[in-house]
Amino acid sequence: MTTYRTRHGGTLRADDVGAEVQLAGWVARRRDHGGVAFIDLRDASGIVQIVVNPDEAPASSEVLRSLRTEFCISVTGRVRARPEGTKNPEMVTGEIEVAVAILDVLSAADVLPFQLDDRFDADEVRRLKYRYLDLRRDRMAANLRARSAVIRAMRHVMEERGFLEVETPTLVVSTPEGARDMLVPSRLRPGQFYALPQSPQLFKQLLMVAGVERYYQIARCYRDEDFRSDRQVEFTQLDLEGSFWDQEGVLDTLEAIAAGVVREVRGVDIPRPIPRMTYNEAMTRYGTDKPDVRFGMEIQNLDELFADSEFRVFADNMASGGTVRGLNVGNQGLSRTGFDKLVDQAKDLGAKGLFWMVVEQNGSVRSPVAKFLRSEELTGLVSAMEAQPGDALLVVADDFHTAVGVLGQLRLDLGQPARHDDLEFLFIVDFPVFEHAADGGLAPAHHPFTAPVDVEEMRTSPDTAISKSYDMVLNGAELGSGSVRIHDPEVQAQVFEILGISQEQAQARFGWFMEALRYGTPPHAGFAIGVDRLVAILQNEPNIREVMPFPKTQTGADPLTGAPGRVDEGQLEELGIEVRADVKAEWSASQTDAVPSESS
RNA sequence: GGGGGCGUGGUGAAGUCUGGAGUUCACGCCGGCCUGUCAAGCCGGAGGUCGCGGGUUCAAAUCCCGUCGCUCCCGCCA
Incomplete structure (x- = not known):
C-alpha cells in the first residue's frame, strides 16, 4: 500500500511543530526567491x-524549479514555527510552515485555461467546460461543502424524527399535466417512452397507502421547461410525506429542518417560530405569494382615501370594481425620466398606468396629477403612506391582482434588503384552489391531489375556495411547497371533475393511483424543499448553477461533456425512432452542434 | 415564443456612443535576476482574423443587417 500522506496540510497548527509529516495536494501558488x-x-x-531551501534539500530545490501552478505533488518534511515577523495572521496555518525534505511530482499540469483566482470571474462556459478546475476554487469548494452540510442536516432531522428513506423510480410514466416531461425512449417497447419524474409525488402517496407513515428522499427531479437563474432541468428536492399528519405536523417538521440546516451551515439559530402569512395577506401587503420580508415598503390600500375622488381615472376604476393601491418607495432621487421609465415598466407589467408623486421639503406634493386631486386627498395620501420629504409615492388604479402585482414587482426592483446575509423564512398558508391566470380566467394553483378545505366550496365558489396547501419562502424565493393530500377516492374523483379533468381522462392517466386510494388510505400530507435554491441563498450565490457541481447552460447544454448529443442510426433503429428530415436539415446548417464521436 | 445585456492576445477588463495604424491596464505564460515570501519583487519577451458572415465607407473592434454562443427577465414552470 502506498502512503500518500500522513496529515492534511490545512489542519496543521502550532501544536504540530516538530512533527514529521507527509502531505499531498496541489500547488496553489509558488513564490520562488x-x-x-x-x-x-x-x-x-x-x-x-511549504518551504524549500536549497541548503537543506538541494534535490527538492531542483524539482521545485519545474513546478507550475496546479501540479499535484507530495512532500515530506518537518513542521516548524515560522520565523518571527513572517507569521501570517490571515491564514489558519499561518503560524507554521513545513520544511521540505522530499518533494515529488505526482502529476504535472498543463497551463490552465483560466486562472483559479477569485479576482477574475472567468466566462461561465469556460468554467463549465473545465468544471473540474473551477471546483478547485475556494468559492466552489465551499459551495460543495455547504451543499453536503445542508443535506447532512436534513437527513439528521428526518432520521431523528423517524422518517424512512425510500427511493422511488426515476423512470416513470408520463402524465401530460403540469410541466413538460423529460422523455426516455424504451428499447424493449419500441415507440414507448418513460418520463423522468417531475417529483416523486404519486409514489410517495403510494408509500403512505403502503403504511410507511414517515417517508423522505433526497430526490432528483426533472422538468423540461425554460431555464432561469433558479431553475435547471434537473434539480434536487428534499421530498417528504407523512400519514396521520396534517399541516401543523408538516410545518413543525419543516421548521426543524430549516433551523437544523441554518445551524449546520451558518452556525446560527433562526428565530422561531417561523412566521406565517396567508396567501391573501401576502398578496395584499407585498403583491406576491413569495414576499421578501427583509425590508418593509408595503403596499397601501388607498380605496377609502379616494372613495369619492373627482379624479376621473380613480373614479372610473372604482366604478368598475377596481382598487387604488400605493407604494412609498422612499427617496430614490428619481428624475422625471426615471419616473417615466417606471411608468413604462408598470405598463409592461400590465397596468393601465402609474401615477407618481414626490413629497417636497415643505410637505407639498409634486406630481403630474396633483392638479386633479383635492388638497385633503394629497395630505391624506402623504399621511396614509407615512411619507417623509423626498419620498416618492407610486400609485396604481386597476383591478386588485394587477394593482398589487405591478406594485409588488416595482417594490422588488426599488427596495433593498437591509443586510444581504439576513435569512427571513416565512410560511405562506391558505392558498386558493384556483389562481388568476394571465388570460383573466382561473387555473388550478396546485396539482389535483391537493385537498380543498371544502369540496362543495370548491365547486360553488371557485374564486375564493381555499386549499390545504402551503409554501415555504426564504428571502423572497419559493423554497418549496406542500399540501394535505386527498385520501378519499370519492373526493379525488370530484376534484378531478371540478378541475375539468374528465372521468375518462382521470381513469386513463391516474386510474392506477385512484385504485390505490380505495384500500384504506390514511390521511396524509407532505412537502418538498428545493435543495439547490436553499444552498444558493445560504451561500449568497446569485444562481443555482454555482451550487450544482455540473450544471447545464440556459439552453440545456453541458459544455464539459457535450450533452445533449446525437446518437447513431443504429441506436435510433432499436428504439423505433427516426429524426425528422427538417430537423436533420438544421443539423447540417449549424456547425456548432455536438456530433457523436466516431469511436465507441 | 418575446424583451434586455454580453462576446476584444491564454484570463479579466478599457476602447465601441462620436469610424482613422490591434492601442491600453491588470493577471497569466516564456526567459533572466533574486535565500523569508505569502495575490512575492525587479528586468526583458512572446502572444489577438476584436464570436462568425454579409453590407455601408477612402477607412469598421466601432455604424447597419443577419447569425451563433452565453446570460437576465417575461411567457412557461399544474
Whole structure:
C-alpha cells in the first residue's frame, strides 16, 4: 500500500511543530526567491505553506524549479514555527510552515485555461467546460461543502424524527399535466417512452397507502421547461410525506429542518417560530405569494382615501370594481425620466398606468396629477403612506391582482434588503384552489391531489375556495411547497371533475393511483424543499448553477461533456425512432452542434 | 415564443456612443535576476482574423443587417 500522506496540510497548527509529516495536494501558488522558495500547498482541508531551501534539500530545490501552478505533488518534511515577523495572521496555518525534505511530482499540469483566482470571474462556459478546475476554487469548494452540510442536516432531522428513506423510480410514466416531461425512449417497447419524474409525488402517496407513515428522499427531479437563474432541468428536492399528519405536523417538521440546516451551515439559530402569512395577506401587503420580508415598503390600500375622488381615472376604476393601491418607495432621487421609465415598466407589467408623486421639503406634493386631486386627498395620501420629504409615492388604479402585482414587482426592483446575509423564512398558508391566470380566467394553483378545505366550496365558489396547501419562502424565493393530500377516492374523483379533468381522462392517466386510494388510505400530507435554491441563498450565490457541481447552460447544454448529443442510426433503429428530415436539415446548417464521436 | 445585456492576445477588463495604424491596464505564460515570501519583487519577451458572415465607407473592434454562443427577465414552470 502506498502512503500518500500522513496529515492534511490545512489542519496543521502550532501544536504540530516538530512533527514529521507527509502531505499531498496541489500547488496553489509558488513564490520562488531564487534560493529559498515557498509553495502554498492546497488540499481539501485548506492551504499550508511549504518551504524549500536549497541548503537543506538541494534535490527538492531542483524539482521545485519545474513546478507550475496546479501540479499535484507530495512532500515530506518537518513542521516548524515560522520565523518571527513572517507569521501570517490571515491564514489558519499561518503560524507554521513545513520544511521540505522530499518533494515529488505526482502529476504535472498543463497551463490552465483560466486562472483559479477569485479576482477574475472567468466566462461561465469556460468554467463549465473545465468544471473540474473551477471546483478547485475556494468559492466552489465551499459551495460543495455547504451543499453536503445542508443535506447532512436534513437527513439528521428526518432520521431523528423517524422518517424512512425510500427511493422511488426515476423512470416513470408520463402524465401530460403540469410541466413538460423529460422523455426516455424504451428499447424493449419500441415507440414507448418513460418520463423522468417531475417529483416523486404519486409514489410517495403510494408509500403512505403502503403504511410507511414517515417517508423522505433526497430526490432528483426533472422538468423540461425554460431555464432561469433558479431553475435547471434537473434539480434536487428534499421530498417528504407523512400519514396521520396534517399541516401543523408538516410545518413543525419543516421548521426543524430549516433551523437544523441554518445551524449546520451558518452556525446560527433562526428565530422561531417561523412566521406565517396567508396567501391573501401576502398578496395584499407585498403583491406576491413569495414576499421578501427583509425590508418593509408595503403596499397601501388607498380605496377609502379616494372613495369619492373627482379624479376621473380613480373614479372610473372604482366604478368598475377596481382598487387604488400605493407604494412609498422612499427617496430614490428619481428624475422625471426615471419616473417615466417606471411608468413604462408598470405598463409592461400590465397596468393601465402609474401615477407618481414626490413629497417636497415643505410637505407639498409634486406630481403630474396633483392638479386633479383635492388638497385633503394629497395630505391624506402623504399621511396614509407615512411619507417623509423626498419620498416618492407610486400609485396604481386597476383591478386588485394587477394593482398589487405591478406594485409588488416595482417594490422588488426599488427596495433593498437591509443586510444581504439576513435569512427571513416565512410560511405562506391558505392558498386558493384556483389562481388568476394571465388570460383573466382561473387555473388550478396546485396539482389535483391537493385537498380543498371544502369540496362543495370548491365547486360553488371557485374564486375564493381555499386549499390545504402551503409554501415555504426564504428571502423572497419559493423554497418549496406542500399540501394535505386527498385520501378519499370519492373526493379525488370530484376534484378531478371540478378541475375539468374528465372521468375518462382521470381513469386513463391516474386510474392506477385512484385504485390505490380505495384500500384504506390514511390521511396524509407532505412537502418538498428545493435543495439547490436553499444552498444558493445560504451561500449568497446569485444562481443555482454555482451550487450544482455540473450544471447545464440556459439552453440545456453541458459544455464539459457535450450533452445533449446525437446518437447513431443504429441506436435510433432499436428504439423505433427516426429524426425528422427538417430537423436533420438544421443539423447540417449549424456547425456548432455536438456530433457523436466516431469511436465507441 | 418575446424583451434586455454580453462576446476584444491564454484570463479579466478599457476602447465601441462620436469610424482613422490591434492601442491600453491588470493577471497569466516564456526567459533572466533574486535565500523569508505569502495575490512575492525587479528586468526583458512572446502572444489577438476584436464570436462568425454579409453590407455601408477612402477607412469598421466601432455604424447597419443577419447569425451563433452565453446570460437576465417575461411567457412557461399544474
